[in-house]
Amino acid sequence: MGNPFRCPVCNTLLEEDKDAGFKIPPQCPYLNASYPELCSLHDKLYFGKWRKMVAVPRDIKRAYAKLRQLLSKVEEVVQKENILQARQDIRKAYGALAAANPDEEPYDSVKHMDQALSYVHHAINDLLREKQARLHLPADYEMHYDVVLPFKEDL
Numbered sequence: 001m002g003n004p005f006r007c008p009v010c011n012t013l014l015e016e017d018k019d020a021g022f023k024i025p026p027q028c029p030y031l032n033a034s035y036p037e038l039c040s041l042h043d044k045l046y047f048g049k050w051r052k053m054v055a056v057p058r059d060i061k062r063a064y065a066k067l068r069q070l071l072s073k074v075e076e077v078v079q080k081e082n083i084l085q086a087r088q089d090i091r092k093a094y095g096a097l098a099a100a101n102p103d104e105e106p107y108d109s110v111k112h113m114d115q116a117l118s119y120v121h122h123a124i125n126d127l128l129r130e131k132q133a134r135l136h137l138p139a140d141y142e143m144h145y146d147v148v149l150p151f152k153e154d155l
């Protein structure tokens, strides 16, 4: 069962994600995460090219589509678990996403999309808190992504 070309843990397509600089590790980094698929999708956006200076409108439009997908997946879980705080965060994420218009104003949309992604992150953490699981920190997975951190040379 399942698609052999997808990670059995986090359901990521087993191909390198160029947008996120994601390289396939020998073992799924989300193996011990609760909601591995949600965390994995979140991080592919979090570390995505669309948030960087080098982004072109096409990157932003593609990220917008992925963000919508992630939001609807998180919403599905939130509705099932029925956690008030998470439902509020989902509503806020939809509100932020509605302010984005990647086809007409891609660069202006980035801040709204950033905000939506942040609310999605809150919603994922609301779910994790309910399970008394470890909260999701993208920094824990940073090593699996080609991340160019701003100000890294100052560290």
Ligand SMILES: [Zn+2]
Binding pocket: 007, 008, 009, 010, 011, 012, 028, 029, 030, 040
């Ligand atoms: Zn995986």
